[in-house]
Amino acid sequence: MGILFLVVLVDMLGLTLVIPFLTYFVQDLASAEGIVDRGSRDFWVGVVIATYSLAQFIFTPILGSLSDRLGRRPVLMFGLLSNSVFFIVFGLSGSLAMALIARFLAGAGNGNIAVTRAYIGDISEPEDVAKRMGMIGAAFGLGFMFGPFIGGVLSDPATGFGGFFDTQFWRDYPYLLPCLFSSTMSSIAFILAFKKLPESLPQEERSDSDTSPLSQLSETVSSIISVLKLPTISSLVVVNFLFLLGFTMMHGTFILFTSMDPDSGGLGWSERDNGWVFAFIGLLGVIIQGGLIGPLTRRFRLRGMMIVGTALAGLGVASIPYAPAEASWLIFGSCAGLAIGNGLFSPTQSSLLTFETKGGGYELGMVMGAQEGSGALARIIGPFLAAYIWSLTVDGEGLWTYHTCFRIAGVVFLVALLLQFGLRTKEAEASEPGGA
Numbered sequence: 001m002g003i004l005f006l007v008v009l010v011d012m013l014g015l016t017l018v019i020p021f022l023t024y025f026v027q028d029l030a031s032a033e034g035i036v037d038r039g040s041r042d043f044w045v046g047v048v049i050a051t052y053s054l055a056q057f058i059f060t061p062i063l064g065s066l067s068d069r070l071g072r073r074p075v076l077m078f079g080l081l082s083n084s085v086f087f088i089v090f091g092l093s094g095s096l097a098m099a100l101i102a103r104f105l106a107g108a109g110n111g112n113i114a115v116t117r118a119y120i121g122d123i124s125e126p127e128d129v130a131k132r133m134g135m136i137g138a139a140f141g142l143g144f145m146f147g148p149f150i151g152g153v154l155s156d157p158a159t160g161f162g163g164f165f166d167t168q169f170w171r172d173y174p175y176l177l178p179c180l181f182s183s184t185m186s187s188i189a190f191i192l193a194f195k196k197l198p199e200s201l202p203q204e205e206r207s208d209s210d211t212s213p214l215s216q217l218s219e220t221v222s223s224i225i226s227v228l229k230l231p232t233i234s235s236l237v238v239v240n241f242l243f244l245l246g247f248t249m250m251h252g253t254f255i256l257f258t259s260m261d262p263d264s265g266g267l268g269w270s271e272r273d274n275g276w277v278f279a280f281i282g283l284l285g286v287i288i289q290g291g292l293i294g295p296l297t298r299r300f301r302l303r304g305m306m307i308v309g310t311a312l313a314g315l316g317v318a319s320i321p322y323a324p325a326e327a328s329w330l331i332f333g334s335c336a337g338l339a340i341g342n343g344l345f346s347p348t349q350s351s352l353l354t355f356e357t358k359g360g361g362y363e364l365g366m367v368m369g370a371q372e373g374s375g376a377l378a379r380i381i382g383p384f385l386a387a388y389i390w391s392l393t394v395d396g397e398g399l400w401t402y403h404t405c406f407r408i409a410g411v412v413f414l415v416a417l418l419l420q421f422g423l424r425t426k427e428a429e430a431s432e433p434g435g436a
Helices: 003-018 019-031 038-070 072-091 098-107 112-125 126-154 166-174 176-196 215-227 233-257 271-299 302-322 325-359 364-393 404-421 427-429
Strands: none
Touching: 003 072, 003 112, 003 126, 003 176, 019 038, 019 098, 019 233, 019 271, 038 072, 038 098, 038 112, 038 126, 038 233, 038 364, 072 098, 072 112, 072 176, 112 271, 126 176, 126 271, 126 325, 215 233, 215 364, 233 271, 233 325, 233 364, 233 404, 271 302, 271 325, 302 325, 325 364, 364 404
């Protein structure tokens, strides 16, 4: 389990480590290619973010299918090797095209979280599954907490550290060092997996289907369509989609706002400043999901906690651009709402979906797969949509300013909130007089 924990942690570091500096990196690349209009330049930030999620959406079911046929171990090791190579390529990118290709290929190889879950299912007794899945969740939280912090601290080492790094090479490649860190972590995990990680799927239990792994992608789309026809379950899946859509819209524009010059309404933050605030978000997430969610669910109804989580996250996102440069610390209040809201929403929504699925006699694997697929679509659409809105409004006036994107994200959360008020879950029915 220790090796699996490291695999997931490395995957999450790869996903989150770029958060503090990706905006600055892409802006530099776009400017070098003559894209100097602020809206057009910043649009590419969302494109690069969405590219990674697009690759994961395409390749996660394909890698899962391959692991059924070839075994879990080679697919997991392929993901680690891919991360090792393409992070260095990304750090050395000298053009937008190179950066896009590197992020797409990194996302393609990094779509192995589902394979990790399958590995746990292979080796675990029923009573151990929940505990071991919880370890994977802890790796997610730690990766989100430490990834942005490390990415921010290691960015631009020529300025931040000086000494050995005060050379023309590191000034030419200011974002290579955090990429090298992630690549090194992946390489270490690859070596440990090669030496110590046994195969979990015996040869006799492997799939001998002639179905192409590409067909798994179409099956994911089909399962989403099928689940959207189920009462209550469809509403929960749509609510999750909207929540993730609003959340990832923030990912696409948060640093565009904080890095913007104070004279233009931003905060003038550096990569390190952004690393600290995302580490704060990750820490609150670990506290809520790792320690408080159990006691809270024993005391309060899941649906109520889900509603509170959505409201807090929506208020947090919508209020982000109102933090003034002279009191930029106020943005930590918005981020606290976002982090606490997400920490309350994610586990309670997943629990309600599980209860509704089992209570209705539906296939849990199909429903959860559909939710994962729709969530992946939200992670693609959110950053792209946010960057498009930002590019149209960042230099605008009146209602159409850099605030607009955050307001629209807040409206997305509001729609999700209104849908939840209309939900009739089995938990709610059981709490009514005469309920089971």
